[in-house]
Amino acid sequence: MPTVRDQAEEVLRALAGDHARLRDDQWTAIEALVVDRRRVLCVQRTGWGKSAVYFIATALLRRQQAGPTVIISPLLALMRNQVEAASRAGIRAYTINSANLQEWEDITAAVHAGAVDVLLISPERLNNPDFRDSVLPKLAGTTGLLVVDEAHCVSDWGHDFRPDYRRLRTFLAELAPDTPVLATTATANARVITDVAEQLNTTATAPAEGAREEGPASEGPGSDGPASEGGAAGRRAADPLVLRGPLDRESLRLAVLDLPSPAHRLGWLADHLAELPGSGIVYTLTVAAARETAEFLRARGFAVAEYTGQSEDADRRAAEADLLDNRVKALIATSALGMGFDKPDLGFVVHQGAPPSPIAYYQQVGRAGRAVRHAEVLLLPGAEDAAIWRYFASLAFPPEDQVRATLAALQPDRAQSTAVLETRVELRRARLELMLKVLDVDGAVRRVKGGWVTTGEPWRYDSARLARVAAARDDEQRAMIEYAATGDCRMDYLRRCLDDPESVPCGRCDNCAGAPFSASVSADALAAATAFLGRAGIEIPPRKLWPTGLAAVGVPLSGKIAPGEQAEPGRAVGRLSDLGWGARLRAALDGGGEPSDQLVDAVVAVLKQWSGSWAARPVAVVGIDSATRPELVRGLAERISTIGRLPLLGALSSAPGGYAAVNSAARVRDVHARLAVPAPLAARLPDLGGPVLLVDDLVDSGWTMALAARLLRLAGAPAVLPLALATTT
Template identity: 65%
Template sequence: MEHTSNTDLRADADAVLARLVGDASGAARLREDQWRAIEALVADRRRALVVQRTGWGKSAVYFVATSLLRARGSGPTVIVSPLLALMRNQVEAAARAGIRARTINSSNTEEWETVQGEITAGEVDVLLVSPERLNNPDFRDQVLPGLAAATGLLVVDEAHCISDWGHDFRPDYRRLRTMLTDLPPGVPVLATTATANARVTADVAEQLGTGGATDALVLRGPLDRESLSLNVLRLPDAAHRMAWLADHLDELPGSGIVYTLTVAAAEEVTAFLRQRGHVVASYTGRTENADRQQAEEDLLANKVKALVATSALGMGFDKPDLGFVVHLGSPSSPIAYYQQVGRAGRGVEHAEVLLLPGREDEAIWEYFASLAFPPEDLVRRTLDVLAGAERPVSLPALEPLVELRRSRLETMLKVLDVDGAVKRVKGGWLSTGQPWRYDTERYAWVARQRKAEQEAMRQYASTTDCRMEFLQRQLDDDGAKPCGRCDNCAGARHAADTSSAALDAARVDLGRAGVEVEPRRMWPTGLAAIGMDLKGRIPANEQAAAGRALGRLSDIGWGNRLRPMLAPQAPDAPIPDDVARAVVDVLADWAKGPGGWASGAADASPRPVGVVTVASRTRPRLVHSLGARIADVGRLPLLGAVEYTADTSPISRSNSAQRLKALDGMLHVPPALAAALAGTPGPVLLVDDYTETGWTLAVVARMLRRAGAEGVLPLVLAVQG
């Protein structure tokens, strides 16, 4: 290693920074705390944990350190980051400083060999990888060992994801332990995050091996953002919130982000704002990659006033002049909220932050909380299945044997992998045979922590004290003090007024009923493993047709009306008049729409000849009254109900295979209904309260088609999701 004084090193570091930020004068200077981190990494080859607010300049630390280490003969920097797609602007900044960056990710597998060759040839300064890559069998076994041996600096970006005490735990990050173990002695490590309280900071430090006797540097700065003005505005309902946004969006400074809690709400709000003349784009986990990239570029170039986004737009997005962040609905964690509002005001003197809480927020919190680490019996069942398997078991093959949905099952397996109980290999998952303990106390603590975070968000919305100070204290910031800028410190900045035109339009938009219900067309894989002889495509003459629902439970229009009705604790009662009228409107629109029986089109479907309901053990009065109202209005016979057999058990609400197994033999077509179907040729309307997976509708439709129905048109109150 070249021996250079720290004075010279500081000068070199400032010169790299000037190139990084495009300062031709060379006057740019690192802040003292940035320099302390770089000095620790480059001069002392230490490990450092940097917890600093968004916009502080954490990327400058690792890019400047990379340039200095490469100039001194070190290998390339490896940056582990959860959102590679959102680091494009950082990569471009690195290029200005002469730093050559490449990525290895799931979308460029054909380039892996080329990139590895470039690394070997010394042509790559920074390699960006996602945490998911660390446990991909090919990458883990073929790429990672050599990469760890060659690494000159390891950077763990958004390091709070390592900790399951934090708001955004990602089990793939825990695989970093393996990489840290394999690093040669003296290789510096930098972990960075903007959103970690004291408990998460300690946990991350411990997991990275940066605590205790390792004499690591922990840099934790004040989290106040002097450019942000925090505000909360309570409005009566979803229509008022959407109308307010439509009326006042153009008054907010620059361009920004409107966050929603669900995909359905993001799409709904985007459509409404466009209808009101605003240039906005939607950005969710459902958005295609190319559309996401275009949306990011349009926001960066101020071609749109706002992106209406879910949390899919989060870590890594960097627009220094972002002028506002509005939340239509409250996140469940003050730490998550701080992270999202931190997107604004990095490079401008003033940015507006506004929370518009909604009554649907807590139901959405409850849904996401239900996706926590599974109970011990399900974990043990998974381990037993893998232990009894002679070869690796794929996720599709494992899913029918365990009562967990695939995404939750995969997350659980990743945690078990990190804990050493299972291992991901080509072809699926294997049991390692290692003993494993269900950490009941830890999981319960995490659940309690989530509840405490939810309560903190309730308090944030209602507090009369400084809002920024409140958020800082939630992140254990010792420097927390009144900001003097928020609505509680400086007075309300936003009036609650809405124009009658916008409010009327919002009510019409939110009151618009009708969602298409796509039928199931393929049986799930792996049913043979649970004794069901079903596979491949469902025969066309046994399928349901596309159906309709009044609304989605996750939307902010009819969802708000339907959620209380369909909640598990809700009393069973006849269909309310307003809901019944809306269902009739959906039916009328369906009939007149493309292919509808009243459309007059040449290929129009036949008119329904009767109504059939699905028996309900929880809401029999609701479902029967809904079917009866539809039959009465449509002047159709109420043919009867598909009923439960005498011996029934609760229907699994986990994955598709388990739900089908539970439904097998549970329902039957009574003889009177079968006779009615045989004597009444034509399609029937199949009425139920709501659909979650679509399998009850698929199974019942198959039974009705086999009993003689010429078609089945599902009609439900709500779609889950």
């Protein structure tokens, strides 16, 4: 009769081919799950074969009449790859996610009928009210193996913390006592490992004595600590086995190129992209940078596609397929492609701008070189990186007063949607949703059909923990700057950041073996990149719908904005996140004084380009009174008036107090209360024979422009053409 290992080898060959053989450390994990029914945390480099472990364990457990495997997986790309991989071994895998709503009922029925071997669900699904209350309890009672993929997301200290993952505590507590659990990640330092291991301790019964202050209970391949005493029946679920391997990636050659400007970095890509092996990924820090980089490289003759969190799902699928089949040289991507994309022969990863931590960087470069002997990994850091890191850090968990205000606005017996709640708190939608998820995990609020309710449970704002997390993020950013500047081995540096005890110099990186690429940029490529980034002009789409729930904050507006009260499509010089204009626009807004000649020239160029689409040429200029940058807005309006030979009619007045910039409802409330058309300006509007050019410095939400245009239209302006120096998106 074949041994359990013989059976495991058989499943592996079905997954990966007749040549495949289990490594000892893979077998250690499979044995712990299938034979000992343990909880295992597997921290292994990308390409080690973590998915093979849980698919083999699934096949063996199903032969023992165990229930289906449930895999908590963070990204649709990862789910698609895993479903395809499972089918090669005859494993019936299905997924429940936001992209297949119409299939949920059939899949749930198939799970209950025993016709599903593997069910992949997103962490967000764990707190969907219907799924949480109706499906999850039944699923927990029948689960044969629980897999938590990308388990660093569970930890506050991980580089991609997601509050929905915290719902795993509830799922873990509802599992049968002998249900094996596997948590996997390639990017975890000692602090994250300890945190995740502690969370794997969660059981339906009280945990074993002894806080885990000193780190995981057992560690290393074959480690056989107290958790193994007495076999599966006698083990303590609070003692997970931690299997941690070395994090070297022998196929990767790391290098850093110090280039002086965004134009040099784009020019370098145009000169050298063809020299990079195979096809790969070019990462950027922002959506705008991804769009610009893709557009420029296409103009230079390269087959590339963009991939961001704002891309439609169908477009992301197409881009993934094009890269997998080598129809494109590169995907130009944000961190939306960070986890889960599996192309074993990926030949290179280039970063235009540094991620905010060495751990995140290691995770992203781990996409390359999984099944090839050599892959290039290049970092092109930028002076603007730190400003981008600060912006994303500003979206962290809100201050206590804002959290308390949200809790006070909620009721225990009447659900409020996020859209309605947004009108009552000073938080943007995305930040509000993130905060509510954390409060839900903490037990202070609960998501129900129709929105959110308060539980009435006592809740403490853990300022000390939040301060520690913020300090850790600062340390990570400094470490990333040091990575770019170090003269020591770069792979050794990354491995030490991940607390790899086996870290040694790699002998392959630019510091160990010499720079693989020159930092030179041809005059032609630099000129083309400079011209491309010097282009000015992006559209400002007009607002056409009022935010939900304005009546609750005393604003008598709702539904569609009447056509006779709308602005026309407008223009701005650029986005604050643009590779080309971003830094210059941020400097102008920070300075706040008179606009420079360079900025005025850019505005004139925008107006010339824009004029081709005007139904009628503007006949006058109107500014918006600015409390923060009065000289900049007034000076710009005056220069446009002079150059365009248009009368400057004045400015809309703004009452003292400033505007909330936190969410749409708050912004509309404040602008509606404070913005007005002075009588002298209002008297001149009905006699105009054409549009008004409305000038402001910055468009963020777009509501100041929308309400200013509405006031001008109601006062008699035939049309309003918004013009701003910059937009935030």
